[in-house]
Amino acid sequence: MPKLYEYQGKKLLRDAGVRVPEGAVVSSPAEARVVADKLGKPAVIKSQVGATGRFKAGGIKFTSKANEAETVAQELLGKEIKGLKVEKVLVEEKLAIEEEFYAGVIINDSCKVKGPVLMFSPQGGVDIEEVAAKSHEKVVSMNVDVLKVLKTEEVRKLLSGMDIAPSLIDPLSQTVHGLYKVFKEYDARSAEINPLVLTTDGKIYAADCRMVIDEASVFRHPELEIDYPRDIGRAPTELERLAWKVEEKDYRGVGYFVQMAQDFGPVEGYVGFHGIGGGGAMVGADALIRHGLKIANYADTSGNPTASKVYRVVKLIFSQPNIDGYTLMGPVIANQEQWHHAHALVRALREELPSRPNFPVVILIAGNKDRESMEVLKEGLKGLPAKIEIFGRDYVDNVDSVAERMKELVEEYRNSAKEGK
């Protein structure tokens, strides 16, 4: 995932001159104790997972002694916080908080903006979105011109209208400016410091950091060690990692594959889903779900990928255990020459189907060179023991009957599998 962990974001901030609490990230209780010992003061132990609301979920704990840090780390490591396993904890000095602010940069895709927006609020810490929605005056924002270098002076102007002690304007502006520098340098889609803390001794600290890196820019930042850059809201599965390997360096068309469900048994009615065309794939998935089918994965091959890329995606779909059918849903008059898909399907299905008698396979394929593609499919899939049905152009506007047919074949297959037991 292109989300950075708190400790990674804080390191980038520190390198850019933003003050962060003293501490270190560790992956064992013994190491936690060493770090806490070195700090020699009350510490906070923070689970490193890519989720918000960690405190309420029990993922952040305070300790006063070093041996306590070991116990707490023991308790947190390996635990699941919001469905994500804790593999590392950040051990940091506990801050004596006087005030909490919020600073963030996001990309606004509105046609009036199309660029980064810097935001600041003197009311950080709590749910900032709630503050923003309820009291607009408590959040200020400015659009940043990506063609220019942002000056600290501009940030100072933004903050000077807020209800903040004048002596804080300078250090806060420098911090927010530092956040923007990191945001831009690392091609982030969003970067937030919440809370941005003023301590009782008058210092400004980034007490947390959330950063999401742009998926398409990850290749420019090998130092971030992001091995799976797609937005799927959880850690990738083994198949998803393999799928990314197929895509990573090959820019010829799109080969997209994510799993929608993983732990299901046979005859539960999950089908392998293969769409063509971003919008067409969605139309196809919508139709299948509307007909009561469950999709095990979401795949899309479009933008004129090579046959070898399509073949690999089909093989990944079939690598999911316990699927009760496969459907290539291309409810699209595609502009790409469809014969690349036809050849890929023939090769993959000739490998997969001999061992799957009566397995439902429903193919809807249309568009540029579709007549030739139908010939390739009909000829190439001859004699396989599966229940193969192929639909063409006339069904693009009638995706519901294709989905209906898939549903019927899957039910037959499930029933015969149940009887076979």
Added chain:
Amino acid sequence: MAILIDENTTALVQGITGREGSVRTRFMLDYGTKVMCGVTPGRGGGEVWGVPVYDSVAEAIKAHGQINASVTFVPGPQVKSAVIDAIEAGVKFIVVPAERVPLYDSLEMIALARKKGTYILGPGSLGLLSAGKAAMGWLGGSEEFAREIFKFGPVGVMSRSGGQTSTVTWSLVGSGLGVTTAMHVGAEPIVGLSFAEILPLFEEDKETKAVVLFGEIGTVAEEEAAEVIREGRFTKPLVAYIAGRNLPSGMRFSHASAIIERGRGTAESKVKALESVGACVVDRPQEIATTLSKILKGSEKK
């Protein structure tokens, strides 16, 4: 008439010597697009299908005079320099098919284009086609296919899905309708021309009597299109469909822009915004053509 490109548009192909560049140049020429020249840095002096190749856009313009539009068949990580080359040489309309373009590259080229008064279609755009006149990009694919799928008629088409652009036009053909211009706005998180900026262009085009909007979950593009209608800057009938209604939030679906983040970009919000300004939002894509057909017949009688 048409919008953005027509039979008089002088066109340039950047990346003309590559796999897609050369195949689609053949198609564009066959369809009647005035492809004057191509650019591939380091390959100047060559030819592709008889089209002369130059090292830079400025050199190409020096040799051929004004160029109205460029299409860039250049992969995502390298496309920014090609687009900037074209903007700086004074090209006013640029089609960018590349997907997976680094975000800041997109932001910078879009910001520069705005400053110079240039339109960018994409990144991640399959391109556009003005029926019977010209095509730029992948849309239409090959001549025979394009002539079958795109017939001239009174409908403007804009879509966030490339394949659905031609799917819509094909179902229009089935209902006896055709298109002025059909285009794919692009599947990337940030694109140049948005629905809200295209609607006023279709408003000005006398031959366009109605417009189709094929939307998707994610972004605020559909909501902003509704805003343009509310402001009275688009007054023709609009038929819309939003794909991805049954899909969960927080996960992106193939298109980088198709993700519901922080509750923004849901299908419900889009349908509500469009319906509130009188647009006709259909539940299934196959209803687009039949609905348009009824609307256009109704307005003829008046």
